[in-house]
Amino acid sequence: MKSAVFYQCKHCGNLVALIGTGGGTLTCCGDPMVQLQANVTDAAQEKHVPVARMENGRLIVEVGSVAHPMAAEHYIEWIALEDGDRLEIVKLNPGDKPCAEFVYHPAEANEEIFAGENDEIVPNCEGNPCNFVYREKVGSHAVVYAYCNLHGLWKAEL
Ligand SMILES: [Fe+2]
Structure with a gap:
């Protein structure tokens, strides 16, 4: 996508x-x-640019580094995570925390690990059994978005 x-x-x-x-x-x-267009409104960056952190295997996105108001006349309407082919949107209401949680697998280079008992052991280029396998990690170039009803769209790349 x-x-x-x-x-x-x-x-x-x-x-x-x-x-x-x-x-x-x-x-x-x-x-x-x-x-x-994201991040173009003349408004407090620290209250609008989403801030993301990993916590217990979940991606926590808060808006922003200083909490954005969540009053009926001025609030964050939704927060979204775009991760590769996935776009997930969490809608918020006045009175909610300006925060959303997502399942997220951070992008990392493929890793080489020792083969486990369920992995297929295949010969390497020299014809010897290779007891390493590669694990492909999920996710790349993730972006988090926040939408303020007064100050529009904001985003941050992870
Ligand atoms: Fe705002």
């Missing part, structure tokens, strides 16, 4: 994530929808 793209209607506020690209123009309320 290419990078996530979000569009919003400037009239009614409808907001969509594009999950397939057909090339046409998205319209709503009779006008083309506007593609959201």
Whole structure:
């Protein structure tokens, strides 16, 4: 999947994530929808740029390094994780913490480990049995997004 793209209607506020690209123009309320740009609103970065950390095998995303307000008139509407071919969105409500949890496997280089009893032992290039196997790690180039109802889209790359 290419990078996530979000569009919003400037009239009614409808907001969509594009999950397939057909090339046409998205319209709503009779006008083309506007593609959201991240981190361009003049607002406090520390309250909007999402901050991610791993905790007990989960990715915890908070908005931001100083907690964003979660009042009805000003709050983080959703937080999203884009990880390779996966886009997961968690919707929030006023009164919630500006925080979301995701299952996430951080990107790392493939690792070489000793073969276990369930691994197939195959000859190496010299024809000798190889007791190492490669494990492929999941995930790459993950991005976390946050959307403020007043200050728009924000993102951070992991
Ligand atoms: Fe805000």
